[in-house]
Amino acid sequence: MRKRMIGILLAFALANSVILAGCGDKGSSNDDLLAQIQNKGKIVFAMEGQWAPWTYHDESGELVGFDTEVGKAIADKLGVEAEFVEGEWDGLFAGLDNGRYDAIINGVEITEERTQKYDFTTPYAYIRTALVVSKDNTEIKSFEDLKGKQTSNSLGSTYADLAADYGATVQNVDTLSETIDMITSGRVDATLNAEVSFYDYLGEHPDANISIVALTDDASQVSVPLRKGAETESLRAAMDKAIEELRADGTLAELSNKYFGSDITKAE
Numbered sequence: 449m450r451k452r453m454i455g456i457l458l459a460f461a462l463a464n465s466v467i468l469a470g471c472g473d474k475g476s477s478n479d480d481l482l483a484q485i486q487n488k489g490k491i492v493f494a495m496e497g498q499w500a501p502w503t504y505h506d507e508s509g510e511l512v513g514f515d516t517e518v519g520k521a522i523a524d525k526l527g528v529e530a531e532f533v534e535g536e537w538d539g540l541f542a543g544l545d546n547g548r549y550d551a552i553i554n555g556v557e558i559t560e561e562r563t564q565k566y567d568f569t570t571p572y573a574y575i576r577t578a579l580v581v582s583k584d585n586t587e588i589k590s591f592e593d594l595k596g597k598q599t600s601n602s603l604g605s606t607y608a609d610l611a612a613d614y615g616a617t618v619q620n621v622d623t624l625s626e627t628i629d630m631i632t633s634g635r636v637d638a639t640l641n642a643e644v645s646f647y648d649y650l651g652e653h654p655d656a657n658i659s660i661v662a663l664t665d666d667a668s669q670v671s672v673p674l675r676k677g678a679e680t681e682s683l684r685a686a687m688d689k690a691i692e693e694l695r696a697d698g699t700l701a702e703l704s705n706k707y708f709g710s711d712i713t714k715a716e
Contacts, residue, residue: 479678480683481550481675481679481682481683482682482686483682485526485528485550486528490523490528490529490530491523491526491528491529491530492532492533492549492550492551493531493532493533493549493550493552493553494532494534494549494553495515495516495519495533495535495552495553495554496535496536496537496623497532497534498534498622499624499645500624500649500652501513501644501648501708502515502642502707514706514707515554516553517703518553518694518703519553521690521699522690522691522694525686525690526686526687533548533549536602536622537554537604537605537622538604538620541604541673545675550674550683551674551687552672555642556672556673557606557668558668558669558670559606562673565676567673567676568671568672568673568674569674569684569691570688570691571669571670571671571715572670572671573669573670573704574667574669574670574713575643575644575670576642576663576665576667576668577606577607577610577641577642578640578641578642578646578660578662578663579638579661580640580641580659580660581637581638581659581661582631582634582659583657583659584657585637585638588637588661589661590661590662591610591614591664592614594611594615594616594638595614595615595616596615596616597616598617598618598635598637598638599618599637599638600618600619600620600621600626600627600636601618601619601621601627601639602620602621603620606668607641608620608640610640611639611640616637619636624641624645624649627639627641628649628656632657643660643663644708644710646658651709701714
């Protein structure tokens with residue numbers, strides 16, 4: 449009887465260990481973000497939705513823009529749908545941190561500070577930063593002239609950080625249109641933003657009282673930030689592959705020319 453009882457207990461323990469092992473395998477799969485995305489059939493991107501021509505709403509209210517279409521193209525390569533959640537710039541990374549979004553696609557530039565906290569895909573665009581003032585401003589002609597001046601930018605953006613590095617006081621704004629209004633009304637002295645964004649704005653508002661007075665020498669790399677960790681490794685690899693395929697087949701160049709009038713998807 450005792451031997452039989454021991455046999456039953458051993459069999460129970462063995463079965464239990466198999467169940468636990470199976471659960472462990474399942475948990476490991478659940479920790480992989482790419483697997484989660486493919487199971488759901490969608491990838492959730494965060495973006496501002498009001499930064500033309502990167503991500504904005506057209507006259508009919510439809511969400512469009514370079515990043516919007518790049519996000520859809522990447523999702524298609526992953527075999528899923530793209531879902532876009534809009535929010536203010538300073539909340540996008542917080543949403544990524546807490547898992548509300550899978551990734552951010554919003555003209556995000558790779559910086560040393562950001563790489564300490566986030567992983568980035570291979571770049572899909574390259575841009576220079578432009579310094580803009582009102583046409584009647586004769587004091588600011590270079591980035592060095594920003595010392596002691598006031599600029600308007602989204603706090604936490606590379607543009608706000610660069611302005612602060614040059615000694616400017618930065619006022620927080622949410623949109624490019626708002627920051628340009630602050631320049632033309634004299635409430636701030638200057639602003640910084642992507643060169644192509646200003647060209648797009650001037651194309652829509654040719655009589656705007658603004659002027660580009662300086663450009664950074666080197667282009668910044670635009671990429672898709674992801675949470676750091678093992679959970680995103682396979683997703684990053686899959687997105688890198690998707691981006692390179694979109695570059696090779698001309699899709700990135702086509703979208704860039706559509707929204708910027710030039711190809712900003714190559715390093716050179």
